[in-house]
Amino acid sequence: MSNSKSDKLFNEAKCVIPGGVNSPVRACGSVGGQPLFIQRGDKAKIWDVDGNAYIDYVLSWGPLILGHRHPAVIKKLEQILESGTSFGAPTELETILAQLVIDRVPSVEKIRMVNSGTEATMSAVRLARGYTKRDVIIKFDGCYHGHADTLLVAAGSGVATLGIPGSPGVPEKVIENTLSLTFNDVDEFIRVMEKIGDQVAGVILEPVAGNMGMVKPVNGFLETLREYTSKYGAVLIFDEVMTGFRVAKDSAQGLFGITPDLSCFGKVIGGGLPVGAYGGQKDIMNCIAPEGSVYQAGTLSGNPLAMAAGIATLQELENDEVYTLLEAKTKQFITGLQHAADANNIPLKTGHVGSMAGFFFTDADVSNFDDAKKCDLKRFAKFYRGMLEKGIYLAPSQFEACFVSIAHTNEDIEKTITEANEIMAGL
Numbered sequence: 275m276s277n278s279k280s281d282k283l284f285n286e287a288k289c290v291i292p293g294g295v296n297s298p299v300r301a302c303g304s305v306g307g308q309p310l311f312i313q314r315g316d317k318a319k320i321w322d323v324d325g326n327a328y329i330d331y332v333l334s335w336g337p338l339i340l341g342h343r344h345p346a347v348i349k350k351l352e353q354i355l356e357s358g359t360s361f362g363a364p365t366e367l368e369t370i371l372a373q374l375v376i377d378r379v380p381s382v383e384k385i386r387m388v389n390s391g392t393e394a395t396m397s398a399v400r401l402a403r404g405y406t407k408r409d410v411i412i413k414f415d416g417c418y419h420g421h422a423d424t425l426l427v428a429a430g431s432g433v434a435t436l437g438i439p440g441s442p443g444v445p446e447k448v449i450e451n452t453l454s455l456t457f458n459d460v461d462e463f464i465r466v467m468e469k470i471g472d473q474v475a476g477v478i479l480e481p482v483a484g485n486m487g488m489v490k491p492v493n494g495f496l497e498t499l500r501e502y503t504s505k506y507g508a509v510l511i512f513d514e515v516m517t518g519f520r521v522a523k524d525s526a527q528g529l530f531g532i533t534p535d536l537s538c539f540g541k542v543i544g545g546g547l548p549v550g551a552y553g554g555q556k557d558i559m560n561c562i563a564p565e566g567s568v569y570q571a572g573t574l575s576g577n578p579l580a581m582a583a584g585i586a587t588l589q590e591l592e593n594d595e596v597y598t599l600l601e602a603k604t605k606q607f608i609t610g611l612q613h614a615a616d617a618n619n620i621p622l623k624t625g626h627v628g629s630m631a632g633f634f635f636t637d638a639d640v641s642n643f644d645d646a647k648k649c650d651l652k653r654f655a656k657f658y659r660g661m662l663e664k665g666i667y668l669a670p671s672q673f674e675a676c677f678v679s680i681a682h683t684n685e686d687i688e689k690t691i692t693e694a695n696e697i698m699a700g701l
């Protein structure tokens with residue numbers, strides 16, 4: 275145990291907050307460390323309370339695609355702050371953010387703002403059930419859709435890191451209509467749909483999985499989901515909370531050319547403030563209260579400050595060149611890691627989609643959660659701790675994605691690769 279300020283603050287936090295954290299993975303349990311308490315962030319860097327600087331590839335778990343304290347976001351927040359923080363009555367900001375999403379993501383005709391990704395997926399599932407008047411929801415092992423009861427089955431990173439199968443407190447009865455299948459297994463999905471397709475309300479997935487590490491959809495997987503949900507009248511829900519405006523300007527659905535019925539957003543659309551959203555075709559979205567009878571509400575939903583951060587962020591992402599730049603930076607980062615591993619004879623599988631990246635310590639391809647779980651977790655933990663000591667802040671679990679922002683400089687990425695080389699040499 276060190277005498278750092280972070281350790282002291284963690285010990286104090288543990289007395290008053292379960293595990294000392296407000297979200298489990300932050301405790302860094304699986305990599306055998308203690309969390310750093312963060313003092314501040316600027317551009318691609320964060321500083322802990324002991325004054326150490328880190329190049330940040332977590333970016334608040336995805337939202338900060340512009341980096342920390344982007345001037346456009348700060349300016350907009352300051353401007354809105356002048357007029358108040360919350361009214362619980364409509365403001366124009368809500369329509370502006372809704373329009374920004376609708377303009378970029380063609381499948382979204384109407385959208386409802388909520389406060390987190392969890393709320394978005396929970397509400398989308400309720401809507402799918404209300405719209406179809408069916409009960410069964412299909413998800414995929416290793417996909418995380420927030421912590422709503424119905425979806426907390428084989429739910430990836432946080433849960434996997436803790437080594438618990440689902441969660442106590444979720445009654446069997448609540449999840450008896452949730453079916454979790456194998457990600458990327460086209461044949462299994464077809465078999466299940468042919469058997470019970472007419473009872474399925476919705477099929478929900480991360481179009482690029484990011485909560486079992488980063489796993490891309492195999493050719494034909496998304497296409498098959500689209501075909502069979504249409505065939506059986508089930509609602510196809512893309513959970514783009516992580517991928518939305520991250521992997522491409524029109525999100526994963528644009529990148530892969532698949533049109534889901536409903537989409538969930540979060541992270542980037544809040545620009546670092548608490549925002550989630552779900553949207554889709556008008557005829558489905560019009561089932562939500564007060565237009566329809568499927569109930570969903572929120573005291574702080576559409577909060578002016580949260581909308582402001584989202585608007586400023588999406589406006590900065592308007593220019594296509596931003597995505598080209600993000601892609602180039604991410605490629606530099608991830609190929610650099612691959613070369614570092616190759617040079618040191620460390621088996622490593624790497625990949626990226628837009629500015630979402632991932633790496634697994636294994637020599638086998640990873641296409642689902644079982645594959646991901648076979649990776650060398652001890653080696654990951656050692657790599658993670660080594661990199662942290664060198665000032666590189668990666669997500670503290672093999673089952674998480676990494677993110678690059680427009681604020682990451684060539685120098686930041688070069689330094690990251692140089693340090694990775696050194697750490698790999700000692701693995």
Ligand SMILES: *Cc1c(COP(=O)(O)O)cnc(C)c1O
Nearest residue numbers: 390391392418419420513515516
């Ligand atoms: C982060 C995440 C969620 C949950 O969002 P919260 O804001 O943490 O509730 C849901 N789905 C996916 C794909 C995510 O990455």
